[in-house]
Amino acid sequence: MKLSRRSFIQSTAAVASLPLWGASAAALAPAFSPTWDSLVDGYRTPDWFRDAKFGIWAHWSAQCVPEMGDWYGRHMYIQGNWQYEHHLKTYGHPTKVGFMEMQNRWKAENWDPDALLDLYVKAGAKYFVALANHHDNFDNYNSRYHGWNSVRVGPKRDLIGIWAKAARARGLRFGVSNHGAHAWHWFQTAYGYDPEGPYAGQRYDAFHLTKADGRGTWWEGLDPQQLYTGRSIVMPDGFRTARAASAWHDENTRFWDEKPPLQNPAFVREWFLRCRDLIDSYRPDLVYFDNSGLPLGQAGLDITAHYYNASMAWHGGKLEAVVNAKVLPPERRAGVVEDVERGFREGIEPLPWQTDTCLGDWHYNRSTFDNHHYKSATTVIHRLCDIVSKNGNLLLSVPLRGDGTIDSDERKILDEIAAWMGRNGEAIHGTRPWRTFGEGPTRVAGGMFSEGQSQAFTAEDIRFTTKDGALHAIAMGWPRDGVLRIASLAEESALAPGVIERVEALGSTDSLSFTRSRTGLEIRLPSGLAGQAAIALKLRGPGLA
Secondary structure, eight states, X not given: OOOOGGGGBOOHHHHHTSOSSHHHHHTSOTTOOXXXXXXXXXXXXXXXXXXXXXXXXXXXXXXXXXXXXTTHHHHTTSTTSHHHHHHHHHTOOTTTSOHHHHHHHOOOTTOOHHHHHHHHHHTTOSEEEEEEEOTTOOBSSOOSSOSSBTTTSTTOSOHHHHHHHHHHHTTOEEEEEEOGGGHHHHGGGGGXXXXXXXXXXXXXXXXXXXXXXXXXXXXXXXXXXXXXOOSSSOOOTTOOOHHHHHHHHHHHTOOOOOOOBTTOHHHHHHHHHHHHHHHHHHOOSEEEEEEEBSTTTHHHHHHHHHHHHHHHHHTTTOOOOEEEEESOOXXXXXXXXXXXXXXXXXXXXXXXXXXXXXXXXSSOBHHHHHTTOSOOHHHHHHHHHHHHHTTEEEEEEOOOOTTSOOXXXXXXXXXXXXXXXHHHGGGTTTOBOOSSOEEOSOOOOOBTTOGGGOOOOOTTOEEEEEETTEEEEEESSOOTTSEEEEGGGOTTOSSOOSOOOEEEETTOOOBOOEEEETTEEEEEOOGGGTTOSSEEEEEEOTTOO
8 A cells, every 4th residue: 555755756857857837937037047056146135134134924824714723734634633633523524524615714804914014013023924825725815827816715805915015015025935835745635535434435525526516616616626736646545544544644745855746747837827926916025935945846946036037127136035945955055045944043154044933833723822832022032132143034923813813912922022122123123143143051952943942041141233333232131130241242352352332221322330351241230121031232342343
């Protein structure tokens, strides 16, 4: 019964030779061609991104409707998974009620993008990113090439268009996230079956539904196979236990590489057309790819070159575009802005980079709210300070319910971030790294998904940023005796050989008293700063910054 995944995948180079989108590639302006050499040689991260430092993300799709967390659209088809059990009890068996029905249940009935973006701006966000499509293969925009979109199904609105208008009205840079390149294997669970129980052996909805079956239904005129991506890696007959079927899917349909599917070239072509439509129609400042490298081999190179060339055309020859991709080899990092999902860097990176993380699950999870398990505002602020000190940006996802609202815990966290950023944002926005990122006892684990390995910061952990000739020192807490000690700024320090003339707390023009010796700089902090998540100071002196 075991099928090799190699039998389903073709190398990137081979698929790239197919004339799937040659006309589009040939029409590209000469500034960038669809090769890594061209991207690396020609790309420079735009100043707007380097200055922004903090963005907020609406990772919002129909998978938020059940309020059961991430990857619901995949796991509801795996018998024994807790999301399968929830779907069975709440909506029905996936032979009859598949994930396409969840798309229709998604109404976004209480969504108020203006009010949400007002909160995000107040919290200090300088860019906003909206999910354009996820692995569930549904477009949250008025897609010309994909009928399964938010204008025709579910919300019946152009979500990306509305988000973009509201974000830009507030002076935010606007980005979109594209996760759709993995749909062709991620959604193959929908073609499986229960190995056990009363429905044993009966295939789920994706296996048998056709466009003709939609006559007289809400999805008349739509083809379920276009949503579910077609039979690429179908679970074979003969499984008798849920555990064995789940293990088969883990091995054969959960892999995460960027090779295009040999057996489904139409998917690759459609992905490219949909992504180009998204870029050309909404002119985003940032495109986030949920991919290790660029998606789908040559298709990813083609769309990135197209985007860069288009950005230059939109902006009078100036490149303002940012592409995020993950797990890049060093020789390719200069061609895009690398993203580190739920992770950090150990030191200052020579190139700008980004961390994306979430207050809770990527898709809304009711239990996270019920149990008050979100990241705290203090945690977010500390991570932001650490990331910015190392030449990075933080993109924070704030999960939305299916109806388009956030919960009271999330609102409280945003309010607390806003209060801190309102006073201390000067140490974040528009800054650049100093000669060292900081000091302190807490070790930060670097790499993808490393945030769970990192310890909480302490008041002895200091992070540095520079702006307009000033040095900012940010302490990750309140020192016990109210005196902040910074060893890196000791007298005759190689890092700071000049004179420190003045120290201020951000939000105040009062000069703070300090003493400097060969062991460090000691600053007496005003008691009014006690209780803040982090204490941000501005230091001035010749040659300091």
